Every structure is written in C-alpha cells, then in structure tokens.
Amino acid sequence: MAESNRSTAILESPIQVTDPACIVGIGETDYVRKPGSGMSALGIQLLAATRAIEEAGLTGKQIDGIMPFPNLGNAEAFAANLGCENLRFASIIHMGGAAPVASLRDAAAAVNSGAANYVLIPGGWNGYSGARVRQTVSQDVSSLPGGEIARDYYLPYGFTAPPQWYSVMARRHMHEFGTKPEQLGCIAVAMRKHAQLNPNAVMRGREMTLDDYLASPMLADPYRFFDCCIETDGAAAVVVTTAERARDLGKHPVSIMAGAAGQPYPADEITNRKDIFRTGLSLAAPEAFQKAGIKPSDIDFAQIYDCFTFEVLQQLEEVGFCKRGEGGPFVEGGRIELGGELPVNTHGGLLSEAHVLGINHIVEAVRQLRGDAGERQVRDAEIGVVTGWGDFGDGSIAILRR
Amino acid sequence: MTEDSSDYRHPLPELEGLTQEFYDLCKEGTLHFQRCAGCRAWRHVPREMCPECGSWDWAWAPSTGRGKVFSWTVVARALHPAFKDDTPYAPVIVEMDEGVRLLTQVTDVAPDALEIDMPVEVAFDAVTPEITLPRFRRAAA
Numbered sequence: 001m002a003e004s005n006r007s008t009a010i011l012e013s014p015i016q017v018t019d020p021a022c023i024v025g026i027g028e029t030d031y032v033r034k035p036g037s038g039m040s041a042l043g044i045q046l047l048a049a050t051r052a053i054e055e056a057g058l059t060g061k062q063i064d065g066i067m068p069f070p071n072l073g074n075a076e077a078f079a080a081n082l083g084c085e086n087l088r089f090a091s092i093i094h095m096g097g098a099a100p101v102a103s104l105r106d107a108a109a110a111v112n113s114g115a116a117n118y119v120l121i122p123g124g125w126n127g128y129s130g131a132r133v134r135q136t137v138s139q140d141v142s143s144l145p146g147g148e149i150a151r152d153y154y155l156p157y158g159f160t161a162p163p164q165w166y167s168v169m170a171r172r173h174m175h176e177f178g179t180k181p182e183q184l185g186c187i188a189v190a191m192r193k194h195a196q197l198n199p200n201a202v203m204r205g206r207e208m209t210l211d212d213y214l215a216s217p218m219l220a221d222p223y224r225f226f227d228c229c230i231e232t233d234g235a236a237a238v239v240v241t242t243a244e245r246a247r248d249l250g251k252h253p254v255s256i257m258a259g260a261a262g263q264p265y266p267a268d269e270i271t272n273r274k275d276i277f278r279t280g281l282s283l284a285a286p287e288a289f290q291k292a293g294i295k296p297s298d299i300d301f302a303q304i305y306d307c308f309t310f311e312v313l314q315q316l317e318e319v320g321f322c323k324r325g326e327g328g329p330f331v332e333g334g335r336i337e338l339g340g341e342l343p344v345n346t347h348g349g350l351l352s353e354a355h356v357l358g359i360n361h362i363v364e365a366v367r368q369l370r371g372d373a374g375e376r377q378v379r380d381a382e383i384g385v386v387t388g389w390g391d392f393g394d395g396s397i398a399i400l401r402r
Numbered sequence: 403m404t405e406d407s408s409d410y411r412h413p414l415p416e417l418e419g420l421t422q423e424f425y426d427l428c429k430e431g432t433l434h435f436q437r438c439a440g441c442r443a444w445r446h447v448p449r450e451m452c453p454e455c456g457s458w459d460w461a462w463a464p465s466t467g468r469g470k471v472f473s474w475t476v477v478a479r480a481l482h483p484a485f486k487d488d489t490p491y492a493p494v495i496v497e498m499d500e501g502v503r504l505l506t507q508v509t510d511v512a513p514d515a516l517e518i519d520m521p522v523e524v525a526f527d528a529v530t531p532e533i534t535l536p537r538f539r540r541a542a543a
C-alpha cells in the first residue's frame with residue numbers, strides 16, 4: 001500500500017514473547033516445461049534444498065527439521081540425501097497447496113520451542129514432464145481431497161479435478177456479486193505482466209492481453225484456459241530458524257511476524273457449506289493480523305496462491321484487502337500490478353511464473369523484503385503477505401517483515 | 403473404483419457402510435438423506451453423528467426429491483479419462499427442499515441452458531445392475 005496509508009500500528013504492536021522466527025535461506029531450480037527437468041521428483045527438490053541451505057550459510061548436517069510437501073516426499077529421504085544426521089523434527093501438513101505457508105507457521109513454532117534449530121521446507125515436482133497434475137488428481141483416489149467422499153459422491157458425475165471444484169464457487173460469486181470474466185482476466189493479465197520482469201518465469205516473453213485471455217478456450221466454465229496455473233517442472237525451498245540464530249548467520253533474515261492456517265467447514269465436502277465463500281483463510285487471516293498487530297492496509301505486497309484466477313480474488317477478499325463481493329472491482333485498473341496499490345504475485349505467480357506449489361511465493365516474498373527483486377522490486381517493501389490455498393479450500397497465511 | 407460386467411465405463415461409488423445404504427435406497431427408487439433424531443437436522447453426505455447437536459441417533463428420511471440449481475461448472479475438457487467423450491458436461495450442485503446439497507447432473511438441460519435457482523427433481527439412473535445414481539431433470543416451477 002502507499003506509504004501514506006501505512007498505519008502507525010506497526011510501531012505500537014505488542015512486544016512478542018519470543019522474537020519472530022526468520023527465513024534465512026531461499027533456493028529455486030530453473031522452472032521449465034518442455035522437455036522437462038531431466039531430474040527425478042526427489043532430485044529436483046534436493047537441488048532447491050541444497051541451494052536454500054547453502055544460501056543460508058548452513059550445511060545439510062545442520063538441518064534438523066524437515067517439512068515436506070504432502071504426497072511429494074518424505075523427510076527421511078530428504079535427510080538421507082542431505083546428510084541431516086540429527087533430524088529431530090519431521091512433519092507434513094495435509095493441506096495441499098496451503099501446506100508450505102502453513103509449514104512456515106509450524107517451522108517458526110518448532111524453532112522457537114527448541115524442537116529444531118533449522119527447519120527446511122522443500123517442495124517441487126516434475127509437474128509438466130512427470131505424472132501430470134491432472135492425471136495425479138483424477139486417477140489416484142487416495143490422494144484426492146475428501147478421499148472416499150470424492151470417490152463416492154463426486155467422481156461418478158465427472159467432478160474430478162481442482163478447476164471444476166473451484167469453478168462452482170467462482171460461478172456462485174458471479175451470481176451473488178456480479179463478478180465478471182473480465183475481472184478474472186485482470187488477474188491473469190497482471191500475473192503475466194509481472195512474469196515479463198522475471199528471468200525464471202515460464203511465461204516470460206509471452207505477453208498476454210485481456211483479449212487474449214477472453215479468447216482462450218473454456219476448460220471448466222467459468223474457467224478458461226488462461227485462468228489456470230501452468231504445470232511446471234521445478235522446485236523451491238526455504239530454511240527457517242530463530243531470530244537469534246539468524247543474526248549469527250549474518251544474512252538478510254526475513255521475519256515471520258505471524259502465521260496462521262485454517263480449514264473451511266466441512267473441509268472434506270465442498271457442496272454443503274452454509275457459506276461457500278468461508279474458506280480456511282477466512283479464519284486464518286484475522287488471526288494472523290491480530291498476532292502481527294497490523295492491518296491489511298499496512299501490507300506492501302501480497303503473494304497470493306493463484307492456482308486459478310478466482311482463488312486470488314476470493315483470497316483478497318478473505319484476507320481483508322477488500323470487502324467480500326468487492327474483489328472484482330478491486331482487481332481492476334492495475335491495482336494489483338506493480339506500481340499499483342497492492343502488487344500481487346510480483347514474480348508472476350503459479351499462473352505465469354511456475355506452479356511450484358506456492359513455495360515460490362514464499363521465495364519471492366523474501367526476495368522483495370531483502371530488496372533483491374530487481375526490475376520487479378516493490379519500492380520500500382517492508383511488510384508482505386503470503387497465502388496458500390489447497391484441497392477443498394484449506395488456507396494459510398504468513399505475514400513477513402524485512 | 404468398481405468395475406462390473408456392464409459396459410458402463412464411468413467411476414462408480416464403492417458400496418460400503420453408509421454409502422451403500424444411501425445408494426441402495428436410490429436403487430429402490432427413493433432419495434433419502436440422514437435426519438438427526440435429536441435436532442431434526444438433515445445432512446448429506448452421510449456422517450456417523452450429527453455435527454449440529456452431537457447425537458448419534460438418526461434415520462434415513464425421504465426427500466421430496468425436489469430442489470433447485472445452486473451452482474455448476476461446464477467441463478469443456480475432461481480431466482479424467484472416463485469423461486473425455488462426454489464433453490461438454492456439467493457437474494451441478496442441487497440444493498434440495500430439505501436444505502442439503504448434492505453434486506449431481508441435470509440430464510435434460512444443456513449445460514449452456516442451466517440457470518441458478520432452476521427447479522429440478524430427481525431422476526434415477528440405473529447405471530449398472532448394482533448401482534443407481536440420483537441425477538436430476540428440470541421440474542415445473
């Protein structure tokens with residue numbers, strides 16, 4: 001938000017019992033599609049992990065906590081490859097794409113409680129060349145959100161995959177609030193613009209106009225092809241430790257001011273929610289802002305989990321950047337673009353950088369808060385938000401500060 | 403997924419526990435939902451206990467079979483191989499008179515003719531000798 005809008009609440013925020021934990025290392029692989037990474041699904045994650053560990057000034061031996069992405073690896077395998085001889089904390093959060101940001105919260109708690117000193121949060125896949133996202137989702141029922149409910153009550157009707165699950169919410173939003181396809185298009189176009197400033201973005205060099213967006217074929221109406229994130233080979237990782245250890249490492253630590261996660265109700269069944277727009281983030285966001293002692297208007301940028309365009313709009317509402325129902329007008333007019341009031345997904349997001357499970361959103365937030373974002377740097381970025389969205393609407397949020 | 407001797411090639415529910423009871427009632431040609439004996443709340447999908455009042459007592463109660471369209475998506479490109487020849491098709495959420503919602507399809511309305519609040523009624527579809535799926539058709543207002 002503009003400097004003039006910044007609340008003085010930051011200075012008045014309550015003194016925390018413990019210093020906030022910090023992100024001290026980030027790592028990414030190249031993000032590629034054709035012909036694929038040429039690495040194994042574990043190998044590509046290990047590459048990102050080693051980069052994050054090295055960037056933090058650490059060695060694999062010092063990593064004593066690992067939080068893998070659900071269904072994409074286990075801590076034991078990471079530890080055995082990275083030489084983590086003293087693995088003490090291993091935990092997987094089963095919230096799909098909301099897992100990495102929820103892991104930030106738990107990693108912070110782990111290091112501040114002494115359960116671990118250095119927690120690695122890796123994630124990645126051969127989302128393009130390996131088992132394609134859509135196939136994984138549609139054929140392995142055991143990994144479906146909702147499990148047997150999805151198998152017994154959704155799949156017989158061809159309700160099989162994320163763009164279908166979420167597009168019923170998008171349609172309902174359009175019905176109740178008048179949200180327009182062009183407004184979803186503003187989100188896709190903003191992400192694509194940002195990707196032009198990111199050398200590692202898959203969609204760099206492939207600009208897109210609103211007309212291009214509207215001309216793209218329907219996939220799961222109201223979702224068009226360009227409402228959907230891009231299946232990518234790639235991995236990213238971050239390392240979390242205490243503020244005290246972060247100071248000793250002498251890097252540019254980024255503080256985790258607050259983290260929170262939540263689930264819709266019921267979380268395992270999409271159709272019978274009294275309020276279909278009350279998702280995990282609806283609970284998590286107020287908690288995070290309360291913990292951090294700040295307001296949405298204090299935020300300089302937001303990296304919002306953008307599996308599909310409407311999820312961005314919906315999360316902007318539930319985080320509180322605008323009122324529910326006002327997300328459509330909010331994303332118009334360049335407000336969420338670099339230079340706008342609230343730059344969103346400055347790296348291009350899952351829609352135009354790469355679908356790396358949202359760990360790339362954390363990496364980008366750290367980069368922005370270190371002032372290392374190059375051409376796409378948000379000027380004077382001091383506080384940023386990262387969100388995650390997964391399964392049938394699980395949500396997570398972290399508020400990060402330079 | 404259940405595969406039986408028929409030539410029906412779409413995913414089917416696993417008939418076990420409460421789900422078997424739900425679909426067996428459909429096979430008999432009646433749509434039932436669980437209704438709590440404690441607080442009278444209706445519920446779907448089947449659950450062991452009432453999340454509203456905590457009661458374990460419930461019964462299958464007959465639905466009017468009538469409801470209205472709550473939302474839907476039109477799948478233009480199937481993301482499951484069994485549905486690749488079905489496009490475009492529309493998974494539809496129907497809100498029943500009882501207040502519960504279910505994911506289904508409306509068989510006699512083209513995807514681009516669906517409307518929110520369109521009245522619909524159950525139309526059972528015996529897709530295999532064992533399994534009857536509740537689908538819906540347009541109803542008089």
Ligand SMILES: [Zn+2]
Nearest residue numbers: 438441452455
């Ligand atoms: Zn009850």
